[in-house]
Amino acid sequence: MPDIDRDINRDIDLSTEITELLADLVRIESTNPSLSSGGVGEASIASWVAAWCETQGLAVDPVDSGDGRPSLVVRSRPAQSRAESAAAQSDAAQSGPRPATGTLLLCGHLDTVDLGAMTDPLVPRVDGDRLYGRGSYDMKAGLAAALIACREAARLGLDVDVVVAAVADEEHGSLGIQRVLDHLGAGFVADAAVVTEPTEMAIGVAHKGFVWTEIDVMGVAAHGSRPQLGVDAIVRTGTLLVEIEALGRRLAARAHPLLGPGTVHAGVIEGGQGPSTIPERCRLTIERRTLPGESPTDVEREVGQLLATCAAADPDFRATARTVMHRPPLETAGAHPLVAALSGACQDIRADTPDVSGLSYWADSAFIAARGIPTVLFGPGGDGAHADVEWVSLRDTADCARVLVQLARHLGTALRRNEA
Structure with missing residues (x-):
């Protein structure tokens, strides 16, 4: 297995890669047709994301969200039930990769609001630390961070299955996350979930x-x-x-x-x-x-x-x-182990302690929490959600990906400790 301490904090240029990935996502219009008669939907961006995941060696499972509006389930490891994982772990050779000991669910939405009066909304523009364009902040940056984190978890051989739900229709009826959760089924168990909506790198534990x-x-x-x-x-x-x-x-x-x-x-x-x-x-x-x-x-x-x-x-x-x-509203206790683990991951990567806060907006997180999965929100900073000038911090976006990988590592360590 690679040296995880070195790899997570290595000076690989995740910043360049994540900027390119985010720019590619912004170029693809994914306006929600339930909000605008001219909205094109999520089919094109879902197809592009699925193709990208396949080039990265990630397992991709499309989920029909209705009316030709797909969502995706992306995994760092092949799907296994907890019973199958436990059986595999008992049979695994000491020298081989560990079977999954747990699951971290990441969630980001594919759709955006309409293009409004934006100037060149589908032409990503970089100015210093900022990338401008429709959906850059809400929330293609968070989606890019989740996808990179999933890829890095697979590359590092982490023993936590990182699952990304890339969902349709968050901006209107949240059909995507509901269909994805139904698709995963009652047998799907996640130890934690992070919705990568923009939170200015704070940990969001509640929303109305x-x-x-x-x-x-x-x-x-x-x-x-x-x-x-x-x-x-x-x-x-x-x-x-x-x-x-x-x-x-x-x-x-x-x-x-x-x-x-x-x-x-x-x-x-x-x-x-x-x-x-x-x-x-x-x-x-x-x-x-x-x-x-x-x-x-x-x-x-x-x-x-x-x-x-x-x-x-x-x-x-x-x-x-x-x-x-x-x-429904969301409330996860500030003392929950997930909050402490994510805070620790932020300190590892950014050398500062994130705020723990409530958020003014609603998000798909409430549906995930309703399935009994401990859930928080965490994503990059920026401005202009639903506005005519929208931008996101590229440094935050890259750091968000790194923090999520570190969280997966912390989660795996905690689960192994509990099993010992």
């Missing part, structure tokens, strides 16, 4: 969830010259908006130590038929950002109370509500 609710406020249509015959649904929705604002103030009174308070806001409003008609309907879509411990049922109860309050104050107020999408 969200619930989207559509509220239909019903009125009675009438001609604008005879308003006494109608009930204005838009005016009644205004009453509801006041109650939503009051709910936001109540939520602000109870804060999570890493995430702050839950929030609520009105995201979309639509209604009315014309200037001379009393509107008979107004639809309001609200988003409630939830804290760990809060559920969609809790939010449905809150919304029901809002409607009841409005109805009690106005006998003409009538409304119905339905949940149209919900995603």
